[in-house]
Amino acid sequence: xxxxxxxxxxxxxxxxxxxxxxxxxxxxxxxxxxxxxxxxxxxxxxxxxxxxxxxxxxxxxxxxxxxxxxxxxxxxxxxxxxxxxxxxxxxxxxxxxxxxxxxxxxxxxxxxxxxxxxxxxxxxxxxxxxxxxxxxxxxx
Numbered sequence: 001x002x003x004x005x006x007x008x009x010x011x012x013x014x015x016x017x018x019x020x021x022x023x024x025x026x027x028x029x030x031x032x033x034x035x036x037x038x039x040x041x042x043x044x045x046x047x048x049x050x051x052x053x054x055x056x057x058x059x060x061x062x063x064x065x066x067x068x069x070x071x072x073x074x075x076x077x078x079x080x081x082x083x084x085x086x087x088x089x090x091x092x093x094x095x096x097x098x099x100x101x102x103x104x105x106x107x108x109x110x111x112x113x114x115x116x117x118x119x120x121x122x123x124x125x126x127x128x129x130x131x132x133x134x135x136x137x138x139x140x
């Protein structure tokens with residue numbers, strides 16, 4: 001979830017609502033995590049956790065209290081961190097990116113996603129009218 005400064009106001013609220021929808025749509029038996037990104041990135045959980053009532057409650061509370069407090073819009077570092085982790089057997093890696101605009105190094109982000117297409121499915125949701133269509137289309 002993009003938590004850069006430009007996500008303030010209605011955009012961060014929309015991202016939180018989209019995240020809530022995603023969280024409530026996770027099938028039982030899945031592993032998940034929520035990563036906020038900006039100039040740095042923060043994981044909700046140290047590693048992906050099983051989807052259960054406890055983890056859903058923590059993630060739901062997090063989604064309801066999102067803030068646009070992480071500075072710039074750097075997506076490359078969190079994506080590199082995600083792809084550096086081994087894929088859990090029986091749990092395909094799926095990444096959903098919620099962002100309002102252009103990120104730093106768009107071409108390198110798209111390249112990283114394409115290089116890891118065999119082990120990761122990536123989806124992007126553009127928040128607001130200023131969302132980067134090249135990024136959203138490029139990583140989807």
